[in-house]
Amino acid sequence: MALWRRLRALPTWILPVALGAVLLMLPVLGLDFSASRQIQLACILALLVSGLNLSLGYAGELALGQAAMYAAGAYTAGMLSAAGHTDIAVQLAASGLVVLAVGLLTGVAGLRLGSWSLAMTSFFLVLLVPDVLAVFAGRTGGRNGLSGILGPTLFGRPLDPTGFYLVIGVVLVAWFAVMRNIVVSRHGVALRVLKQSPVLASSMGISAFRMKLLAYALGAIPAGLAGALFANLDLYVSPEAFGFTLATTVLAASILGGTTSVYGALAGAAVMQFGPSQSSRFQEFALVFTGVFLIVGGVLVRGGLADLARKAVTRLDRAAGLTPQPASGTEGTADIPPIKGATLAVEDVSKAFGGNRALDGVNFRAAPGRVTALIGPNGSGKTTLLNMVCGFYRTDSGRILLDGERLEGATPHRVARAGVARTFQTPSIPDGVTVLEAVAAGRYSTDRASVLSAVLRLPGFRRVRRADREEAERMLALVGMGHLRGERASALPLGMRRLLEVARSLIAAPGVLLLDEAASGLDEDEVDRLAELIRRIRAAGGTVVLVEHNFRLVLDLADDIVVLAHGQVIAQGPPAEIETNPRVLGEYLGAAQEVA
Template identity: 50%
Template structure:
């Protein structure tokens, strides 16, 4: 998502490269060379769709071949039986491809991993039978012949004209692909790839995002199918088989599945190399397997990733040196979080059963804006279950959860998030491929939507939203002391920093309620002191905070009220002082003879409160 000064040089280099390729017919290139470049462009289009669904969204929806075939046969049928117009054929091929892409991807709403991949490969095996079922209209097993040369508005695209159209359209698609990949929509795909649970937590629908990924990934395959139908004026169902699926997969992995331009690299290698060598046919499957191993195991993110890592390491090294040069230069101690319109949370009689186990039994409590309400209790007391019930990951068997004047119980998790509920997780969920600044911005995905069209075409709405996102991200990073890490890879940071980053993401969308699930787990004392400062800022900003925590010294330091749970029931509520003095709580929470301490953290909070009063 981060776009810096490197964008203009990259755009200039891309324009020069595309211009040179388009000019090949006038630079003396042979017909065979032009055909080879055309085939590279067609394969790159198909591979780019796979990169989007597999590389970015993490979906093993490997139905690119059926989608490609659908686009090709749609063009073949239109050109031979209805109207021979390239623009009409391209539009029709895209529509049919998107339909096939969504339909073949629908199993991914319930299936995942290799189960979805096997389902996709099964569809590939059905292509000859489906084509034959349409009889002479699609040519049957013998193939469709006699596809005329392409035309636009009745003008034949003879000579280099069709070649120019193929290269220009391919170049335009890759510009759009890049615009999507480096935007909030690309970030939403990476969030989904990391975890559907995280996707829902930031307010995006996992199912909706998957469908969008299937649809967008089908667009370039449909365009490629349109071009392929015209290239040879012949279509055979045997062309669209498992071997082609493996070629596309190998090109994607070898070039780089999470690289925009890796699709071009992989397609060029496959077309210029093995697909041009006749003797290769005998050992094709073995060679494809080698390519998959090289790309998947030895080259993280393919060949494109090699260059990216070399350049990235230099940038990261300079950024880390700048970040650590003066560790106290931007610790956020004097910067407040933006004010938030916190909403009261009311949990009333909530009950949840898992089979015969009663996990939560009639729990009721309130959490108020500008206060921190802590849920404490032994393992298995129902704390995390209550958090999941509030978030919408679980549906309550009885009772209600109300935020402000709206009942949120019963809503799916992504809709609960859009109502103003942010949260963190016991193990930080930080997507690979995003910087710290971009990770914070993902907290706005559900609450501040921007259309895919505005993003892809870089319309004014996109730039306005981007400016707002960057400004909000900077404010939060300064308040949390994360601004010196802004451009560093978020997933590579230390645990304590990642936990603070999750807090920043949770409040980035202006959440009225933030749920913190064991946010201090695994932190050292210095990190906990920093966490206390951040939680104090959240309280001052007006956020309603519900904290699940085993570290009772931290709870005493920051909580305004405490709800004690045991065996799914509330056994006590009160202020930290009241709870610490309750013998039943001490016996239940720490065991007989236990003592609740935490003087160092508590002392810091007391000193902070005195400073605030002064």
């Protein structure tokens, strides 16, 4: 265990760097041709799998087009080589740009159609590869394949087998460094938020369409690089190499290695490359073998080999006494800086779903420095109204204004960027992120840092990351959860997840904060903590709209109360007036119920 403690004290990047160095040194150690070829093919497959992990594992978007992107990269490199452009660096750059363009074009089409359309679009793209190649048979060789590919060079010098092996190794290591930097950055957390719920992502100012397209297009790049390397490995490419069998192999390797893992792609690719190659009849029963691996990875090894490795590390940490202890902090004492609250006006808003009229001529106004409560029985239209304010539903009639600017018709992520933040009845917390990361994700749209700056770790990215952490620490202190900053967010109890949602919404300093039953599921201490936080937000100048069933809490916090019943406003006024309103007592509390 002493050795394990020393190993865990090392920076986390040491092991990947060491493995990369070993990979690059293997030719020097006397690697034979057969083993060298298998390793090169495994590296090429790992590039394909990593691209799928980015779109499927992190963004939650099933796309089976890796084989088609692979073909595009291979034929781009092959045709360049056959035309005399043999420099592998040029071919890699060209293949990457071509597949990026293909990924953007097919991704836009698939995502615009919605639902499973991207999966189907990318699947049919794989089926179309032979036909597309046949149409341009004069350049691609059609169904007979592309021959005449010249040996690769690098900066004018021919590459021998060892040199080309090193090129493959360097490309693999470089791509995985790029992917790792993306995944552990705020963009990686945003992808996990998107996978958890596109609705949640939109409410945080993240464009679900653009983020899905980004993941799909970036995931195409390693496939293009892999295609260029494959074309130069055998100096021949044919349509048979890019069919349905390859697509299922990539999917099986992704699931077996772990879709939400950077290095799981390497493990899955190694198993799929070295395992089946031991069977002389694999080619005949390739789909059967692949199906078995899919079942093993999807059912028997849920989370893949990467998840098994994480669990093993956790057990070793526990045995070595390395389980992190909760950090102490000044809970609930952080200051809330002045908030520039906005005026939210709902004017004569109506909404019907078929024959059901959910809202009918609703009017209310929420002002800065005040808490406006929306109350009413279940089905009265409270959450529907919040969804309309946030842009998830379109109004049938009426206007929704934020400081005089119209919101109706705006997309949810634009409403969020305009300054409207909210929590949900059921807390939605992305899996695989810490409490600190979950709260920091709320700043994604308020302080920008490009993907390129995240990849290169530029000063601008470092500045934004530092600000994200500092603000997240402050928000966690406000809700009394600073000691949980390193815990897995999705494993928290319901009450703490609700408080975490409040912190995530507040971190963006919104002009209007919509709280949808935020006190539901909280214990008495947590309710008091939430109430005190809402008072401090109000005192700082924030605009709070509170949807709540805890009538006593509403009376204690609200400056104005709007009562809904059957989609209409039946009463509106200060707590003292609403508390004694006969119609409110009848519709909301029940005619026979007394208010204590």
